[in-house]
Structures are given as structure tokens and as C-alpha cells.
Amino acid sequence: MVLRGVLSSALALVMAVAVLSPATAAPRDDYPSWDEVEAARGNQAKTESTIARIDALLAGLEADAARLGDAAVARGAEADAARAALARATSEAQSLSARADSAKALAAQSASRAAQVAAALYRSGGTDLTTTLLLSSGERADDLLERLGSLDRLGARLDLAVQRADSDRNQASALSAQAAVARTARAAASATAQSTAAAALAASQAADAAVATQQAGLTQLYDQLAALKNTTAALEQQYRAGQQASNDPGGNGGGGDDDGEIVVPGGEVNDVAAARSYAFGQLAAAGMGGSQADCLLWLWNRESGWRTNAYNSSSGAYGIPQSLPGSKMAVMGADWRTNYVTQVNWGLAYIYSRYDTPCSAWAHSEDVGWY
Numbered sequence: 001m002v003l004r005g006v007l008s009s010a011l012a013l014v015m016a017v018a019v020l021s022p023a024t025a026a027p028r029d030d031y032p033s034w035d036e037v038e039a040a041r042g043n044q045a046k047t048e049s050t051i052a053r054i055d056a057l058l059a060g061l062e063a064d065a066a067r068l069g070d071a072a073v074a075r076g077a078e079a080d081a082a083r084a085a086l087a088r089a090t091s092e093a094q095s096l097s098a099r100a101d102s103a104k105a106l107a108a109q110s111a112s113r114a115a116q117v118a119a120a121l122y123r124s125g126g127t128d129l130t131t132t133l134l135l136s137s138g139e140r141a142d143d144l145l146e147r148l149g150s151l152d153r154l155g156a157r158l159d160l161a162v163q164r165a166d167s168d169r170n171q172a173s174a175l176s177a178q179a180a181v182a183r184t185a186r187a188a189a190s191a192t193a194q195s196t197a198a199a200a201l202a203a204s205q206a207a208d209a210a211v212a213t214q215q216a217g218l219t220q221l222y223d224q225l226a227a228l229k230n231t232t233a234a235l236e237q238q239y240r241a242g243q244q245a246s247n248d249p250g251g252n253g254g255g256g257d258d259d260g261e262i263v264v265p266g267g268e269v270n271d272v273a274a275a276r277s278y279a280f281g282q283l284a285a286a287g288m289g290g291s292q293a294d295c296l297l298w299l300w301n302r303e304s305g306w307r308t309n310a311y312n313s314s315s316g317a318y319g320i321p322q323s324l325p326g327s328k329m330a331v332m333g334a335d336w337r338t339n340y341v342t343q344v345n346w347g348l349a350y351i352y353s354r355y356d357t358p359c360s361a362w363a364h365s366e367d368v369g370w371y
Contacts, residue, residue, distance in 0.1 A: 015135070021079070028217060031057060037224045047228050054225045058240070063333040065214045066327030072337060073318055073326055077311055079200035082193040089189040096179035103172035105136040108167040121158055122138065181366070189243035207337060214334035241331045241346055242353030251370045252317070252324050252350060272306040274322055275340035282348055288357065296358035299365055308340045321347025 032050055040046035048080075093257040096257040222233040229236065280293045281301075304310035311318050311326075318326025319336070320343045329336035331344040355371065365371040 001277055004111065005349050009118045011102045015323065032221060032224060034224070037227055038293045040086070049227050051225065054228070058221050058225070061214055061221070061334070062230060062330040063215050065218075065330040065336070069330065069337045070327045072203040072207040073311060075196070075200040076204040077313060079193070079196040081313070082196040083163035086186070086189040086193040089186040093179065093186040096175060096182045098230045100172060100175035103168065104176045107165065107168035107172040110161070110165035114158065114165045117161045120154060134199060147251070153309060180181070218334060225234070238345070238349045238352075239351035244328060244331055245350045246355040251281075251354075251364075269338040269340075270306075271309045271340060275308065275344060278341060279344045279348070282344065283358070286348075286352075292358045295362040296351075299358060299362045303364065306340075308338060308343060319343045319347075321350060323347070323350075330359075 013099060031051060037050060040050040050356075219233070222236050225236050276297065279296060280289070283289055283293050283296065299307050302318055302321050303317075306320055309318075310320070310322070311323065314325060315322075315324060316326075317324040319329060321334075322347065323329045323343070326336065329343055329346040331340035332349070333339060334371045336342050336346070351358055351361045351371075355364060361371040
């Protein structure tokens with residue numbers, strides 16, 4: 001396993017920049033005060049009791065961040081699916097309307113041709129053979145036979161023209177009815193897309209509004225936990241994520257976008273180049289680079305394309321490391337939906353705990369399709 005001391009030095013800088021200090025965190029009434037923490041450090045029973053209290057508070061904060069974030073992701077997925085359904089309905093309605101218009105034009109042409117054949121037949125003597133014979137008694141036999149043959153051919157053409165006109169008219173009528181149904185379906189899809197988009201925006205705003213308060217609480221509690229254990233907040237956070245991964249009998253990811261990918265609303269949060277640079281820097285700080293960086297690149301290229309808001313519609317995996325579900329990453333920060341730093345930190349902690357190195361995780365992914 002990768003040594004915690006190495007991870008601590010790699011993650012400490014991140015925590016110092018990414019989270020608030022104890023002096024600026026906004027404490028809740030049920031949080032231990034720093035005076036309580038200091039008093040507990042001199043007594044083993046009090047230390048253990050305070051640690052247990054902080055662990056419970058952390059679990060509650062993480063659950064709250066997970067709940068709001070999961071709701072935002074789910075509503076976002078619904079909104080994206082509704083937008084896709086609207087696009088399909090719009091395309092179908094447009095296609096059927098175009099086909100109906102073409103069919104109407106063809107039916108008009110067919111009717112016009114039938115009328116032209118009927119007029120030609122009328123000018124040639126009509127279709128009444130008896131009348132034709134009476135009016136043509138002075139004609140030579142050969143001329144009369146030729147004329148009768150022409151009339152017979154015109155009659156056959158008229159029958160075909162009328163049949164074609166009827167068929168084209170029926171086809172135009174059927175397509176017009178289908179187009180009307182498609183327009184109705186498109187209107188319903190539009191209404192659904194609007195309502196789900198509104199719900200997604202509300203859920204995203206609710207999650208975003210809570211992030212600052214949640215993060216302040218996480219920061220204070222991790223700092224207090226570190227003080228009680230004589231470690232660092234970064235190491236405690238990484239250890240908690242590692243415990244989570246170790247207790248998970250399943251895995252992470254699942255082939256990335258192969259099963260479908262949805263991008264959730266809430267603003268553009270992707271910065272692929274910055275995410276990669278940060279992740280490779282963390283690997284280097286942990287004494288891993290070169291081939292390990294290549295393995296991580298390939299792994300998260302497959303999983304998410306290094307997109308912070310990548311969502312797999314089949315599995316429910318989310319984010320750069322395709323956490324399954326995404327809310328697992330709340331252990332690393334309340335901003336897990338939108339912050340590539342939080343996601344990379346969690347993803348690396350997961351890999352270190354479960355596979356030791358990115359190349360081992362990549363090998364597992366190559367073998368079974370997930371890691």
C-alpha cells in the first residue's frame with residue numbers, strides 16, 4: 001500500500017488551499033468547540049468520546065451533501081433525458097410534416113394526371129363503345145379498329161391514373177394524421193422538458209447554496225479530528241475515503257460513456273486540462289509519475305473523458321473518477337458535483353486504497369470493464 005505519510009504531504013497543500021481554516025469556519029451549536037477539543041486531548045476517554053461525536057457529525061454532513069447532490073444529479077439526468085426526448089419528438093414531427101406535404105403535392109399531381117387522361121379520353125370519343133360504332137359507320141374498318149384500340153388504351157390509363165390518385169390521396173391523409181399526432185407529442189415533450197429543467201435548476205441551486213455551509217462544517221470537524229489524533233485534516237479525509245472504498249464490495253466506474261452519458265445542468269464546470277494537470281501533480285507528489293500517470297490518463301479517459309459532470313445514465317456513476325454513486329465523493333468535499341479537485345482527491349484515495357496504484361486499477365479495468 002502507498003504510505004499515508006506520502007499521501008499526507010500530497011494532500012495537505014490541497015486542503016490548505018481548498019478549505020477554510022478553523023478560525024474562519026462557521027461552527028454549529030452541536031459542533032465541539034475548540035476549547036472542548038483541547039480539553040479532551042488530555043484525557044483518553046474524552047478524546048475517544050469527542051472523536052466518536054465528530055465522526056457522527058461528519059457522517060451527517062456527508063449524508064446531507066450527498067442527499068442534495070444526488071437530487072441535483074438525478075433531476076439533471078431527468079432534464080437531459082427530457083431534452084433528448086423533445087429533440088426526437090421535434091425531429092419526428094418535422095419529418096412527418098415534410099412527408100405529409102410531399103404526399104399532398106404528389107396526390108395533387110396524381111389527380112391532375114388522372115384529369116388529363118380523362119380529358120384525352122373524352123376528346124377521343126369517350127368510353128361508350130356503342131356510341132363510337134354508330135358515329136363511325138362510314139369509317140374504314142382498319143381506321144375504326146385503330147381508333148377503338150386507342151380508346152381502350154386510354155381507358156386503361158385512366159383506370160390506373162384514378163387508382164394512383166386514390167392511393168396518393170389516402171397516403172397523404174394518413175401522413176397528415178400521423179403528423180398531427182407527432183405535433184401533439186412534441187408539445188407534450190416540450191412541456192415535460194420545461195418542467196424537468198426547472199426542477200433540475202432548483203435542485204442544483206439548492207445543492208450549490210448549501211455547499212459553503214457544509215464545507216465550513218467539514219473543514220472544522222476534520223481539523224478537530226486531526227488535532228485529536230495528532231495527524232492532519234488531509235490525511236483524515238483521505239483515510240475516511242479509503243475506509244469507504246475498503247468497505248465497498250462493488251467497484252467504481254463501468255466503462256465510462258459506453259452505456260450513455262448525460263451532462264447535468266448547473267453551469268459549465270469542466271476543465272479537462274486543469275483536472276489532468278492537478279491529478280498528475282498529485283501523483284508526482286506521491287512519488288508516482290511516468291507509467292502511473294499514463295495509466296491514470298487512460299483510466300479516466302475511458303471513464304469520463306476527465307469531465308467533472310460526466311454522468312453515466314445506465315450505472316449512475318458520476319464525475320471524473322465515475323464514483324458510483326457520485327455522492328460517495330462527499331467525504332472529500334461538499335462541492336463534489338462541480339469541483340475537479342474534490343473529485344480527483346477522492347478518485348486517487350479510492351485507487352490507493354483499493355488497488356495501490358493507477359496501473360493496477362487500469363489493469364483491473366482492462367480485465368473486467370470497471371475498477
